[in-house]
Amino acid sequence: MEHIELFFKSIFIDNMVFATFLGMCSYLAVSKKVATAVGLGAAVIFVLAVTVPLNWLLDQYILQEGALSWLGEEYAAYDLSFLSFIMFIATIATMVQLVEIIVEKFSPSLYNSLGIFLPLIAVNCAILGGSLFMQSREIPSLGLALTYGIGSGIGWFLAILAIAAIREKIRYSSVPPALRGLGITFIITGLMAIGFMSFGGMLTGGDEEVTEEKTAQVETVKKESENEFANNTIIIE
Amino acid sequence: MGLLSKKDAALITDPLADNNPITIQVLGICSALAITAELKASIVMAVSVLFVLGLGNVVISLMRNIIPSKIRIIVQLIVVATLVIIVDLVLKAFAYELSKTLSVFVGLIITNCIIMGRFEAFALGNGPWKSFLDGVGNSLGYGVILIAVGFFRELLGSGTLLGYKVLGDPIEKTGLYAIGYENNGFMLLSPMALIVVGIIIWIQRSRNTALIEEN
Numbered sequence: 001m002e003h004i005e006l007f008f009k010s011i012f013i014d015n016m017v018f019a020t021f022l023g024m025c026s027y028l029a030v031s032k033k034v035a036t037a038v039g040l041g042a043a044v045i046f047v048l049a050v051t052v053p054l055n056w057l058l059d060q061y062i063l064q065e066g067a068l069s070w071l072g073e074e075y076a077a078y079d080l081s082f083l084s085f086i087m088f089i090a091t092i093a094t095m096v097q098l099v100e101i102i103v104e105k106f107s108p109s110l111y112n113s114l115g116i117f118l119p120l121i122a123v124n125c126a127i128l129g130g131s132l133f134m135q136s137r138e139i140p141s142l143g144l145a146l147t148y149g150i151g152s153g154i155g156w157f158l159a160i161l162a163i164a165a166i167r168e169k170i171r172y173s174s175v176p177p178a179l180r181g182l183g184i185t186f187i188i189t190g191l192m193a194i195g196f197m198s199f200g201g202m203l204t205g206g207d208e209e210v211t212e213e214k215t216a217q218v219e220t221v222k223k224e225s226e227n228e229f230a231n232n233t234i235i236i237e
Numbered sequence: 238m239g240l241l242s243k244k245d246a247a248l249i250t251d252p253l254a255d256n257n258p259i260t261i262q263v264l265g266i267c268s269a270l271a272i273t274a275e276l277k278a279s280i281v282m283a284v285s286v287l288f289v290l291g292l293g294n295v296v297i298s299l300m301r302n303i304i305p306s307k308i309r310i311i312v313q314l315i316v317v318a319t320l321v322i323i324v325d326l327v328l329k330a331f332a333y334e335l336s337k338t339l340s341v342f343v344g345l346i347i348t349n350c351i352i353m354g355r356f357e358a359f360a361l362g363n364g365p366w367k368s369f370l371d372g373v374g375n376s377l378g379y380g381v382i383l384i385a386v387g388f389f390r391e392l393l394g395s396g397t398l399l400g401y402k403v404l405g406d407p408i409e410k411t412g413l414y415a416i417g418y419e420n421n422g423f424m425l426l427s428p429m430a431l432i433v434v435g436i437i438i439w440i441q442r443s444r445n446t447a448l449i450e451e452n
Binding site: 021022028029088094125128129178 | 265321353439
């Protein structure tokens with residue numbers, strides 16, 4: 001259940017592009033055509049799904065305070081979390097190269113569609129942001145880290161797909177000259193972000209305590225009004 | 238400008254307007270938008286980027302002849318990451334509250350495209366002094382937009398600037414609030430950052446029509 005919740009939360013509510021503005025650079029640069037946008041989006045999902053769990057392991061067993069205790073008692077006091085930036089980015093850069101080499105060897109057709117985007121991804125803020133948010137939100141297990149990686153990847157994919165589709169259509173509209181290109185893309189993204197904010201209430205519906213309190217209040221109100229009614233009838237009699 | 242030749246001065250002044258990293262080169266937008274809800278955070282972010290980009294450009298430029306081109310991205314990332322760790326530790330030591338507001342976005346300076354972009358486009362092909370000027374110019378251009386966005390969002394969103402109540406007190410109804418003015422809380426939410434940047438781009442391009450794109 002918490003997997004499903006985290007999955008939808010990372011796609012819609014904490015959408016990488018619309019809620020935290022991660023990966024905006026490639027989002028703006030590569031969204032002129034739907035086909036290329038799909039390629040980059042797929043590569044982002046893939047790399048996030050690999051690097052977030054990997055960095056979770058690094059964080060749990062090397063970087064966190066006391067994480068080194070598996071080496072022996074005397075290491076328990078070490079706190080290497082100041083190294084996390086450099087470790088995360090090194091992991092991401094090497095993983096991206098590794099993935100590129102593997103994909104090139106085993107699936108040339110996939111390489112042809114994804115390959116040119118892979119180097120771009122090493123410096124995509126969405127990838128590092130995924131790992132840093134994973135760390136700061138203290139995601140508890142490896143499975144959840146994987147879910148979070150895939151979910152945020154899909155969220156980013158949806159965002160770039162949507163803006164690419166809009167930009168293909170907007171070519172036929174008459175935009176004020178000074179807004180053409182970059183300006184109108186910013187404003188459209190802003191409007192889309194407002195739209196995505198409405199997903200914010202999606203996961204708050206199941207809060208049982210609140211509803212119980214409300215029903216209790218309604219009951220007391222009913223009783224009071226009944227009493228009043230009774231009093232009134234007595235007065236009338 | 239006795240100290241700088243004309244060409245060197247152009248390295249600093251160009252990115253401020255006609256070759257602005259955010260509005261023209263489309264670099265470094267991620268961090269520009271997320272932290273601009275208050276002016277103070279924007280200023281700190283601008284200064285951090287100034288430090289990282291100015292120094293990083295010099296380091297990369299000094300190493301440009303010994304970096305093998307195949308692994309240059311990893312080398313660049315390590316240089317940036319080291320500088321960013323310094324910034325992060327300094328912020329945590331001297332401005333702890335602020336470093337909590339900026340949260341992961343300090344770390345995200347590493348993947349700020351301005352930095353990688355300037356390393357690739359300038360520092361790898363020019364000497365240290367020019368690279369330093371280019372770094373300073375570009376981070377100033379970035380800072381100008383950041384501070385402009387932060388200014389409008391904080392002023393219109395919470396009626397304050399750097400925490401001072403410049404428009405009067407909303408609870409005691411003084412200043413502008415006495416005549417029925419209300420804060421626009423929407424300015425504090427993330428979508429408005431995009432729209433404010435969009436409007437800045439609009440104004441800049443209507444003033445300088447040479448920058449207009451062809452759709």
